[in-house]
Amino acid sequence: MALSKMITKQSLIEAFHSLGIESGTRLVVHSALRNLGPVEGGADTVLDALLECIGRSGLLVVPTFTYNNDVFDPEVTPSRTGILTEILRKRHGAVRSLHPTHSVAAIGEGAATICEGHHKVPALGMNSPLDRLAKMGGGVLLLGMGHTSNSTVHVGEAYARVPYLDIPMNPHRPSRIPVVGSVRLEVDLYDPPGCSRAFGVIEASLRQRRAIRDRLVGQGLVQWMLGQEVIASTMDLLHQDAAALLCNDPGCYRCSRGRERLGR
Template sequence: MYTKDSLIRDMEQTGIRKKGTLLIHSSMKAVGKVEGGADTVLDAVIEYMKEGLLLFPTHSWSENNLSGGIYNPKTEISCVGILPNLFMKREGAIRSMHPTHSVTAMGSRAKAYVQRDNEVYTPCPQNGCFSGLYEENAQLLFLGATLKTNTFIHSIEERLDIPNRINPQARKIKLILEDGKVREIDLYGHYSTCGDVSQNYDKLLIPMLDMGIAREAKIADAVSYVVEVKPMTDWVVGLLKENPFLFDDAQPIR
């Protein structure tokens, strides 16, 4: 059975920068049996990143979210797993105001960082928290998760205004602000006639491993990947400028 100390030792081998910015996509099931369960996994990553900025996606885009068209960051359940749901309840964790694609942050700069999502009307806009990972020279950790969960690619597609990605019809969402006041926004969600294009994002993995943009690591039982945001972005921007429809299908990248 894995422990907090063994998880930290595994993370030491990944090349994750302790004082940097790290966003974690996760599958607790893939991690395996840990003494203390998911809370111990969080204890390990929080301690490892105590001098940096740690982020988890705490998305709430599923059909079971936003009942009555209301988003309250203090109470809205995340639809992306147990670790994000536990993380956003930790002392010092601050969740952003994005109604469908929020992040929760911890660290000395957490409060300032999540403010990027205070004025957002699409899933991953240029001014939002996901796009901001480029400026942070951030790393992504796919902890037992596949690159199909790579939300950051949505921000690249939005930045380049890739067609057939955003629903032209908005929905009204009421945001419950920190002071209890309510602000209503028009939110334009994801939509594509090709279906869920994020299912094709994992075609990036093998080329990124070959180029050193990503590297494989083992954390407990979880086969994991550490991805450098800046070189990934620069490479994917070039690919999409050449072929805006790159992620419309699962055909490998040549």
């Protein structure tokens, strides 16, 4: 069996540039680096390549979701969304939002602004960091991941005003979580992000709109699209079928209750 070719920083830069990521670009990155294959220098190299592409005027955002924690300290609570996100949140100059279950970390021009007040709005809803990023003309980069990890789809659900937004993933989880550390407060959670197992259907809609640029990097597919295109495609899909993004697992509290509410 042939060994996988090592991915270098320069090859990453060339790949990102070919997708349209350049100086001044604003983007959110969802990543599963293991699907790309071996990278010389690991996740730090991927992050360095992205930052070099977007330059000082660009903005890089990553999800640093923690999901089911009972308390949140933005300075020490680790991200549960991959090694790239954990490395970025620890970088000098990085800012992390105060949302206790679905925080983001950002670095670059406007990082503090995009994270500001995240704990006062729905995690992935209107006026959340991903919504703000999309309104700024920002994009979504899927590194070795499919659209089940494309969190901007949740923003589209909010704009489509689907009737299941208030249904939690787990009804037994607390609806208020304390934030500790240098800032101390309690955050009420509402319109929590739901299941994303059915989000893969959005890819066909995006490709019909010619909204996706993609290429292979190492062994994995990398996809690039504008956040506003994701939101618009999601809204179009949900206006045709309000249950389109609900999974069929009867054990999924959110989706099964959502289907009941929609009479499905």
